[in-house]
Amino acid sequence: MSLHQRLCDAVNEARIGQTALELVSIPSPTGSTREAIRYFETVYRELGCEITRIDGIKGSPFGTDAPSVAARLRGTSDAPTLQIDGHIDTIPAAHAPASLVNNVLSGRGAADMKGGLAAVIEAARVLRELQVQVPGDLLFTTHGLHEAPTGHGEGLLALINEGLHGAAAVVAEGPVDELAVTGRGMAIFTIEVKTTGRSGHENETPPDTPHPLVAAAEVLRALEAERVRLQRTLRPYVGSETIFFGQLHGGDFYNRFPVEAMIQGTRRYFDDHDVREVREEMEAILARVAEDTGTTITLDFDRIRDGFKVSEDERIVRAFRWSYRALNGKEPPLGAFKSVADVSLLVQAAGIPAVFCGNRGIGAHADREEVDVRELVHQTRMLLGIIVAYFGLET
Numbered sequence: 302m303s304l305h306q307r308l309c310d311a312v313n314e315a316r317i318g319q320t321a322l323e324l325v326s327i328p329s330p331t332g333s334t335r336e337a338i339r340y341f342e343t344v345y346r347e348l349g350c351e352i353t354r355i356d357g358i359k360g361s362p363f364g365t366d367a368p369s370v371a372a373r374l375r376g377t378s379d380a381p382t383l384q385i386d387g388h389i390d391t392i393p394a395a396h397a398p399a400s401l402v403n404n405v406l407s408g409r410g411a412a413d414m415k416g417g418l419a420a421v422i423e424a425a426r427v428l429r430e431l432q433v434q435v436p437g438d439l440l441f442t443t444h445g446l447h448e449a450p451t452g453h454g455e456g457l458l459a460l461i462n463e464g465l466h467g468a469a470a471v472v473a474e475g476p477v478d479e480l481a482v483t484g485r486g487m488a489i490f491t492i493e494v495k496t497t498g499r500s501g502h503e504n505e506t507p508p509d510t511p512h513p514l515v516a517a518a519e520v521l522r523a524l525e526a527e528r529v530r531l532q533r534t535l536r537p538y539v540g541s542e543t544i545f546f547g548q549l550h551g552g553d554f555y556n557r558f559p560v561e562a563m564i565q566g567t568r569r570y571f572d573d574h575d576v577r578e579v580r581e582e583m584e585a586i587l588a589r590v591a592e593d594t595g596t597t598i599t600l601d602f603d604r605i606r607d608g609f610k611v612s613e614d615e616r617i618v619r620a621f622r623w624s625y626r627a628l629n630g631k632e633p634p635l636g637a638f639k640s641v642a643d644v645s646l647l648v649q650a651a652g653i654p655a656v657f658c659g660n661r662g663i664g665a666h667a668d669r670e671e672v673d674v675r676e677l678v679h680q681t682r683m684l685l686g687i688i689v690a691y692f693g694l695e696t
């Protein structure tokens with residue numbers, strides 16, 4: 302029997318379910334992840350890993366409430382380190398209490414992404430149980446400060462800045478039936494349109510006072526033209542760059558002259574499009590509208606993550622393919638990851654190739670998140686296959 306097959310057979314479904322339930326039972330909204338991190342630390346210390354924790358992350362207002370941690374399982378030689386990463390914070394929305402019923406785990410973070418963290422833990426446990434040692438170190442990392450708008454990846458960046466990253470990495474969320482080799486970056490834009498006039502009765506307002514709602518309509522029209530223009534440039538897997546309008550507000554009473562309006566949305570851009578340029582392009586459009594309408598327009602442009610691209614020749618990409626073939630009997634289709642996530646930080650900030658390896662959890666960020674534990678079994682087997690192939694333990 303092959304090594305991968307032996308490892309797959311040793312994956313313990315009940316144990317994954319229990320681990321995932323325990324993790325989901327510890328609330329960990331972005332900014333308060335200390336207790337969940339402690340759980341992770343305890344598990345990996347018991348598995349014989351060396352633990353490094355970073356408290357008080359630079360640029361984070363949460364002090365020691367949102368640490369990052371790296372657990373290193375030493376390899377037998379100085380072969381390259383493989384990192385397996387996942388964020389431990391969840392969005393701060395309320396959720397029914399954690400439950401595991403009929404093998405379905407539900408709770409805040411079940412899909413995004415504590416189920417994935419439980420699969421990573423199970424992979425480490427299986428390797429230890431079967432006493433399989435790999436030539437390079439395995440570096441298991443987790444952190445908070447991931448979920449926007451509070452998090453911008455500060456937790457993972459802190460690890461990267463301390464050199465706590467691998468020569469390649471797997472992020473245990475994202476696509477299941479696809480090998481994402483690229484993804485776009487995303488920024489949240491907030492545009493404020495202000496009049497030079499004052500609020501008051503419409504009849505008391507001079508008729509040529511710049512109207513912020515009319516100016517906001519002009520902003521929408523100009524950005525909509527830009528959106529349509531962006532659609533003309535298509536790239537493989539990712540499609541085009543986009544502008545999306547999520548909200549528009551202004552005014553508060555039918556005959557009161559409004560003084561401001563607000564437009565907010567997302568701007569998604571290609572991996573090689575510098576975020577400063579993207580911002581400047583939008584600023585130029587807004588400056589024209591401000592001049593035409595006599596209003597003041599300001600832009601807040603909050604980069605959440607840049608995009609990424611990974612060469613199909615990278616060892617970690619080949620390892621993903623090998624594992625996928627071993628479990629599914631066919632090649633994985635190549636694709637793009639639609640949202641932004643931490644692969645881009647690993648690629649851009651750490652300068653290493655990275656891939657996603659997720660599960661079929663459903664309802665990330667929704668009122669109800671859930672994942673079938675059998676999907677976590679599958680994810681664990683994928684991760685084990687990637688480890689086996691990355692270190693060339695079986696070809």
Ligand SMILES: [Zn+2]
Binds near residue numbers: 388413414474
């Ligand atoms: Zn996530």
